[in-house]
Amino acid sequence: MIYYSGTTDGITLERLTGFFVGWPNPPSPEIHLKLLQNSDEIVLAVDDQTKQVVGFITALTDGVLSAYIPHLEVLPTYQKQGIGSELVRLMLEKLKGYYMVDLTCDPQLESFYARFGLKPMSGMGIRNYERQSGH
Ligand SMILES: CC(C)(COP(=O)(O)OP(=O)(O)OC[C@H]1O[C@@H](n2cnc3c(N)ncnc32)[C@H](O)[C@@H]1OP(=O)(O)O)[C@@H](O)C(=O)NCCC(=O)NCCS
Numbered sequence: 188m189i190y191y192s193g194t195t196d197g198i199t200l201e202r203l204t205g206f207f208v209g210w211p212n213p214p215s216p217e218i219h220l221k222l223l224q225n226s227d228e229i230v231l232a233v234d235d236q237t238k239q240v241v242g243f244i245t246a247l248t249d250g251v252l253s254a255y256i257p258h259l260e261v262l263p264t265y266q267k268q269g270i271g272s273e274l275v276r277l278m279l280e281k282l283k284g285y286y287m288v289d290l291t292c293d294p295q296l297e298s299f300y301a302r303f304g305l306k307p308m309s310g311m312g313i314r315n316y317e318r319q320s321g322h
Contacts (some may be wrong), residue, residue, distance in 0.1 A: 188235040189242075189270055191277055195223050198231070202239050205262050210319060218321035222258070230277045232261065232270045241265040244274040246282060254282045256290040275303050 200216040207213035214222065223229050223245065232242035242261035248254040256278060261271045282288050291310050292300060301307075 189232050189265075189268075189273075190235055191273065192231045192233055193229060193281075195220060195229070195231070198223070198240060202233075204239075206240075206243070206260055208260070208263060212316065212319040214319075214321040222321065228254075228278065228281045230274050230281070232265070232274055234265075242270045242274055244278045246278055246288075248282070248285065252285060253287040253289070254285045256288065259290075271299070272302070275300070279303055 198220065200220060203216040203219050206219060223231075223243065226245040227248045227250075228246040230244050231240050233239070234241050239262075242259075242265060244256065244259045246254050246256050259271060259274060261274070279288065288305075289308070289310075290300070290305070291312060297307050
């Protein structure tokens with residue numbers, strides 16, 4: 188069974204492994220925990236049996252109009268079971284009071300996010316790859 192949590196209480200570094208798949212310079216579990224703690228909103232998917240975090244989504248907000256979703260990931264062995272969808276659904280519920288809720292994604296994920304009412308928009312960004320592992 189998977190349960191969903193909005194807090195990092197009780198989440199140890201050992202329970203935060205395996206994420207940032209494919210990132211050349213991935214954040215450590217320490218940085219991942221800091222990222223979760225510093226986010227305005229989070230939802231974690233946790234395996235009830237192992238207590239491992241198997242998925243997460245984060246959001247940053249200005250508390251008034253705007254929210255941004257920087258991260259969504261489900262561990263590969265837990266994908267295609269509806270966990271990613273539930274994380275998005277629960278986060279959008281948390282953010283439903285905001286005028287703008289934005290994220291960026293690869294074109295092939297547009298159909299996934301469209302299921303929740305998100306629409307394609309053009310965006311701009313910069314990636315400082317030498318800072319990819321965080322600080
Ligand atoms: C995107 C992601 C979070 C989905 O999690 P999940 O638990 O597998 O999602 P669900 O089981 O709820 O839904 C699966 C759906 O996701 C979509 N999907 C997932 N990854 C996809 C990809 N790379 N390309 C296209 N569609 C994808 C499929 O449409 C699939 O649809 P189906 O149910 O008809 O098979 C997961 O694939 C993941 O962690 N990917 C790597 C990180 C990532 O890309 N994050 C998003 C950043 S914007």
